[in-house]
Amino acid sequence: MDKKLIQLARTDFESYLVSIRELTENILRPNEYRLTHKDGVPEDLTDQLRKHGLFAMTLPEEYGGLGLNTEQQARLQIEITRASCVYRARFSTTVGLVCQGILQHATKDQKNDYLCRLASGEMTGAFALTEEAAGSDAAGVTTSAKLDGNTYVLNGAKRYISNANIADLFVVMARTGRPHKMTAGITAFLVEKNTPGMTIAPIDMKMGQDGAPTAEINFTDCRVPASSIVGGREGIGFKVAMAGINTARLHVACTSVGQAERLTEEALNYAVKRRQFDQSISEFQSVQNMLADCRAETLAAKSMILRTAEGISGPPSKAQRADISCCKYFATEMVGRVADRAVQILGGAGYLANHDVERLYRDVRLLRLFEGTSQIHQGIIAKHMIEEEATSNNKELTCQPSAAATKMGSPPSD
Ligand SMILES: Cc1cc2nc3c(=O)[nH]c(=O)nc-3n(C[C@H](O)[C@H](O)[C@H](O)COP(=O)(O)OP(=O)(O)OC[C@H]3O[C@@H](n4cnc5c(N)ncnc54)[C@H](O)[C@@H]3O)c2cc1C
Structure with missing residues (x-):
């Protein structure tokens, strides 16, 4: 970890975000071609993630963490995922599911044994x-x-x-x-x-x-x-799992926004350069419609995530967990639509394996599947709506939420 960068994250978050943008633009994106099935994220690039404190993003300062609040974490995730989300995958399980479960539920000895080493990136979870x-x-x-x-x-x-x-x-x-x-x-x-x-x-x-x-x-x-x-x-294993899952779900929503911004940028750059019928394809109304839909939907997801994150300081309440599900569901479905439009705007080039858009299209498909599928999140959201309705009218539930939504949405003590 670079002490100066860590200090910057703790004291001047806006400047730290600028350094993350530089990392993304100057180092991570130009090296995406090196991310392979065989090599994973090469060690020199993982070192860059460690140096910038990315393994420490969800932990408090006492365990070597950056001490960021939920909104700052969300903004950091969006920034870093303008590069391939494979970089994010290198630290995401460690900072989300593993660190949060330990931080919220482990014994003092267990926290002392592991959290500092996870925060520095010395250990991967x-x-x-x-x-x-x-x-x-x-x-x-x-x-x-x-x-x-x-x-x-x-x-x-x-x-x-x-x-x-x-x-x-x-x-x-x-x-x-x-x-x-x-x-x-x-x-x-x-x-x-x-x-x-x-x-x-x-x-x-x-x-x-x-x-x-x-x-x-x-x-x-x-x-x-x-x-x-x-x-x-x-x-208490299910509680341990749910502690990390809420952080992970919000971060997957952020990843969808970062990837959507990247895909839109790729599509726009291509559209203004590509000429057909003696003009740039960006001058065609139907191409403009696709670009505009990408921008509008990305902004909608980003706004709902930042608003949700702003209100969370500590383990999220039931209502906040339902809001996190709204963010995860909407943002991951949104980036699927954006990726599809980006391929469409690139035409044949978007289908060929030598273009980033083809790879990003495949990468983002996963986001709808893990940390709860879209259907599971729909269940959690609807369950909360039904419960709210019953509470506000002080009446018996006439429609029971699905068992799956009950299990995936709440730790057992709720
Ligand atoms: C690349 C990748 C990385 C992963 N990493 C991890 C990891 O690190 N640790 C880990 O523990 N797991 C991990 N997973 C597992 C992931 O969390 C599961 O794949 C996910 O929870 C879905 O479970 P499943 O694949 O068994 O699908 P299933 O549960 O079999 O779902 C199949 C279909 O049925 C639908 N369905 C199921 N139940 C319901 C319901 N009640 N209502 C409506 N529809 C329903 C689903 O929405 C889906 O469309 C990973 C998966 C992938 C692909």
Whole structure:
């Protein structure tokens, strides 16, 4: 970490954002061609992310963090994701799901052991929840953790786990005894890399985001000390997961805005240069309509995200979580439409693999799928609306929200 940049982020955020824009424009974007399935984000570029404090963006200063508020984090995410969102993927799981779960629920010793090393980027985190039977239905976790003396024995398989092949620390959700499908039976464990019994499969081939690896993780009689339970208590794993998920969801919404700004810029640059029928295609009304729709929808998403972020200082309330779902749902769907228009404006060039727009189009497709699919967020939003309606009229619910929306939207104690 560069001490001057870290100090700048803490004391003069506007100037720090300028330095992030310079990083994005001068270093990250020109090096996007080096982000590959085989090489991931090369170490010299990861060092740039570390130096600029990006692994520290969600943590308070006492753990080496930048001490930013939610709105500042949102603005930083938007700025950095004007470059490939693969760069963001290099630090996003660490700063969102992993750091937030530890910060909000871990013991003092666990925080002291890990948070400073995660904030500096010395350690990379992975978050292992998803399994074959536990996707949107996250409570379907079947990976088991059985107590044997002073250790827990983990057995099961996780899939689609970001950073699996490069992570130093894994937050693993496993069932410690309560019946299947009950969130209270899920416990979060801190598992360090190379723990015997934990094996990482070869990294997955994906549609996009080359350089942001995911892989399956298998646990076969993997022993971890009882002291590795996050917060030292069984049964709070779902809360640990939700702590990070809300931050992650807002940051995915921000990523959609950054990528939409980039796509619009690419489409506009192309449109003003490309000539057909003896004129720039940007002079055609139908092309202008597409450009205008890109700008208007991006601004709408950015405005709703910044307004939502402005009001959040601490764990979000129920209403704020519903607003985060609105942001995640709207912004990720929006960037899909923007990417589609950008390809259309580029014509054949937008379909060829040597243009950034083709790659960005594939990259942003993921944003609608993880951190809750669009359909899951629609469920959360509607559930909140129905509850609000019942509360304001002081009447019984006539329409029960779906079980999935209930699980994905709220920690078990709500
Ligand atoms: C690149 C990538 C990285 C990932 N990284 C991680 C990671 O680091 N850690 C981790 O734990 N997981 C990770 N995931 C997993 C991701 O969170 C899940 O893929 C996601 O939650 C969806 O689960 P699923 O794929 O099983 O889809 P499913 O849940 O099977 O959904 C399939 C379809 O059914 C719909 N559906 C399901 N339930 C409902 C419902 N109740 N109402 C309406 N529609 C519904 C969905 O919207 C979707 O359209 C990653 C996934 C990908 C692709």
